[in-house]
Amino acid sequence: MLDPVSRVRRFNRAVTSAVGALDNSFLGRGRPLGAARVLNAIGQGRSDVGEVRDYLGLDSGLMSRLLRNLEDEGLIETQAHEDDARRRVASLTRAGKREFAAYEALSNTQAESFLARNVQAEALLAAMDLVASALTRDRIALAEMDPRSDEARYCLGEYYAELGRRFKQGFDVSLSRDPDAKDMRRPRGSFIVAMSDTLPIGCVGLKGTDHGYAEIKRLWVAPSARGLGLGKRLMDAAEDAARRLAIALLRLDTNSALPEAGRLYRTTGWREIPRFNDDPYPDLFFEKRL
Amino acid sequence: MLDPVSRVRRFNRAVTSAVGALDNSFLGRGRPLGAARVLNAIGQGRSDVGEVRDYLGLDSGLMSRLLRNLEDEGLIETQAHEDDARRRVASLTRAGKREFAAYEALSNTQAESFLARNVQAEALLAAMDLVASALTRDRIALAEMDPRSDEARYCLGEYYAELGRRFKQGFDVSLSRDPDAKDMRRPRGSFIVAMSDTLPIGCVGLKGTDHGYAEIKRLWVAPSARGLGLGKRLMDAAEDAARRLAIALLRLDTNSALPEAGRLYRTTGWREIPRFNDDPYPDLFFEKRL
DNA sequence: AGCATTATCTGACTTTAGTCAGATATAAAT
DNA sequence: ATTTATATCTGACTAAAGTCAGATAATGCT
Structure with a gap:
């Protein structure tokens, strides 16, 4: 039973x-x-x-x-x-x-x-989101979107909120090097949102720089969609976008308070490198040659 | 969105x-x-x-x-x-x-x-249980069952496990006055299980004593079914069972680590009374006259 | 230009689901 | 013992859904 x-x-x-x-x-x-x-x-x-x-x-x-x-x-x-x-x-x-x-x-x-x-609506809604994501996992669509679109902004908001919860010292966007939206738009970069039905459930940004590499930024997967391999799919999509833009070298920074992310990078061909920026939040740095 | x-x-x-x-x-x-x-x-x-x-x-x-x-x-x-x-x-x-x-x-x-x-199966299953309970809330059926039945034993097992998590000092059934099954069977008492489809999601015991009152024991609602008013329904059913058995006075003991339970008793006509047993776990005692 | 392919439409079906008014047999109420 | 109510069944329908073989027109390929 x-x-x-x-x-x-x-x-x-x-x-x-x-x-x-x-x-x-x-x-x-x-x-x-x-x-x-x-x-x-x-x-x-x-x-x-x-x-x-x-x-x-x-x-x-x-x-x-x-x-x-x-x-x-x-x-x-x-x-x-x-x-x-x-x-x-x-x-x-x-x-x-x-x-x-x-x-x-x-x-x-x-x-x-x-x-x-149903009084305990928030717990119930979270459960419904999780079940819906699992049921529709085969229909999750990745789409390139403007980083200023409603969908992208929602993802970023959730991402910042989660960092705030995960980091001991909290997270304040203004202290971080917030990527300018235009660096995550073609032809400099890209911004990709994962949609399940009408709900954005993940994102990743590819940010162009003038230093001979592009950066992966803002990789986020909604709690209700974890365990579906979506992080990997988003990263693959970002790398494809980079290839289409003829970008040969990728870098990213992350934090050891986000162990799932670190694991993903290490198992998908990323190599740890020394600090390459002075952002106060990250403490881990990676590079991948395409 | x-x-x-x-x-x-x-x-x-x-x-x-x-x-x-x-x-x-x-x-x-x-x-x-x-x-x-x-x-x-x-x-x-x-x-x-x-x-x-x-x-x-x-x-x-x-x-x-x-x-x-x-x-x-x-x-x-x-x-x-x-x-x-x-x-x-x-x-x-x-x-x-x-x-x-x-x-x-x-x-x-x-x-x-x-x-x-789906890799993260346990979280997903818990979410599905919660959603299923909410969807079928109108079809949750209370049934008197033998306290030794599979359904009852499952509920009791979950109940004990939860007490173990809630009490700072853990919970060991053998230290508590475990009610004898026969005291929770007619004509001495009753045991009521809430079933949602084929899944037991709550229980309550009415335990007959020889002291001129009966006790309410083992009130439990599955985490996936909280917020549906099931605790109240189970208590009402237990009181009805007591009335049918011509029991005029009910007592129960509980613990302040279970605040939802205390709230339920206080708002449904129960009156706090002094300790009436030497069980090591409870620290709150209630009485209700039918 | 000619031919295969594709998207939609039409006609001619069948199957499934559902409705409703009795018919029949049994049980319950008076 | 009669009447009334209940559970199921039968016959005679209708509506909805689904199937399938062409027909038609536009497109793509060589």
């Missing part, structure tokens, strides 16, 4: 019935589930018909009919893709946007009432 | 697609999902037709047909209920047991492969 497999299966049962209830609530708007799902996928920005079909796992015939139904209802419009007239792109009409908003409101209300029923 | 509602919705999306994959895997055995679900419900011990129907939320006509299909496949047999010939009781035939075992193996394999993909 208490072995790990039983616990996973208990979770599956709990979640199956919760999902069933969720699906049923979508039926309340007088539209079959299939059509509602297509409408919502389009509302969420999946405009390409093929993309929606893949996402929902639908047969092309069925998909076509569902689109036709939504069109007849006046909720969507389709037009040919501008680069490839075989493909179709769907968009919500004014009425479709209203309908989509109604579904969104339904989902939000449900989420709110779930939260209201 | 990071407010609680979005996090809940991200979790919902993650889980919806996981559940979909799970359901689809059940289709691999050449039987529609409805029939597979009925077969599994019966295999899990839900023999009463009405019970299965309620559990799966099926229309009685549909249920009847699904049963007929399984019967035609030679997987189940039905007979009249021995106390009420209107009701039907279903059971698996030999072939049905084989088929059920195949479904079980499928579920177990999936759970195992999920666990194998």
Whole structure:
């Protein structure tokens, strides 16, 4: 009754019935589930018909009919893709946007009432984040983003907060050599964010310098996504970005209060080198030749 | 993107697609999902037709047909209920047991492969327990059980382990006045276990004495089920059991290292009294007149 | 230009799920 | 003993989902 497999299966049962209830609530708007799902996928920005079909796992015939139904209802419009007239792109009409908003409101209300029923919400949310990351680990997408984007700033905020907790003396960004955003943008560098669904769960920066090397900065993985090998994936992506920018030498600094990071560097071809800057926080320095 | 509602919705999306994959895997055995679900419900011990129907939320006509299909496949047999010939009781035939075992193996394999993909399994399992408890909070069932049953012993084991962690000096059952199981059985007392699906997540004992009162012992709620009001529910159930046994006075002892417990007693009509036993662990004593 | 490939659509199905109004048999209440 | 209630079943449906073989039109490749 208490072995790990039983616990996973208990979770599956709990979640199956919760999902069933969720699906049923979508039926309340007088539209079959299939059509509602297509409408919502389009509302969420999946405009390409093929993309929606893949996402929902639908047969092309069925998909076509569902689109036709939504069109007849006046909720969507389709037009040919501008680069490839075989493909179709769907968009919500004014009425479709209203309908989509109604579904969104339904989902939000449900989420709110779930939260209201559960007092210890923060622990529960952290648990939900962890489970969601584990379930979607194969769909974690890395994307190059502007270091000033909302997603990047969120990651950096979390990263600084974590350093503050980890370092005995705390962490004050202004004392550190905060990399200028433009050094982490092409063509000088890069900033990569790991997204699980719509949630940023990790990041890494590649910061260009004028000293013949680039630096890896701000490697962070959300607590809810650790153990999924994401740190390695982010580092690989940063190295690829460096190669594309014809950068041959990488350096980074880190702190012994972050042992996971040190372990990762040591096992992926990085070599410890002497201090190469006067930032007060790091006490370990690494280099890797690409 | 990071407010609680979005996090809940991200979790919902993650889980919806996981559940979909799970359901689809059940289709691999050449039987529609409805029939597979009925077969599994019966295999899990839900023999009463009405019970299965309620559990799966099926229309009685549909249920009847699904049963007929399984019967035609030679997987189940039905007979009249021995106390009420209107009701039907279903059971698996030999072939049905084989088929059920195949479904079980499928579920177990999936759970195992999920666990194998996730290194930090214990943290993940704890998170899944918490989420499952929260999702099924309305279906947590309290049941009177023998204090020697597997479920009860599991709860007690967890309870002792937790006391060991909470008390500065640790906890050794043999030093405490371990209640004899028979004092927590009718007609002397009672033992109540809270079950969430098949997982015991809390307990409380009502221990009869010869001193004109009964004692509440072993109130425990699993960490994964705290914040759901389960402690209160268990105490209410214990009091009800006492009333049914015509017990008019209740006492209990506890320790100030368990502040949640103390708070619960104080807010539910219990009155602090002087020490009434010489157990070395408790330092707080309460009484309640029913 | 010609041919294979791709994305979508249409028509013609089948299967599954679900609904609803009785029918039947038994049990419970008066 | 009659009436009422309950559990299940049957027949006759409808709706939704899914399948599959072409048709159509645009694109890519040689």
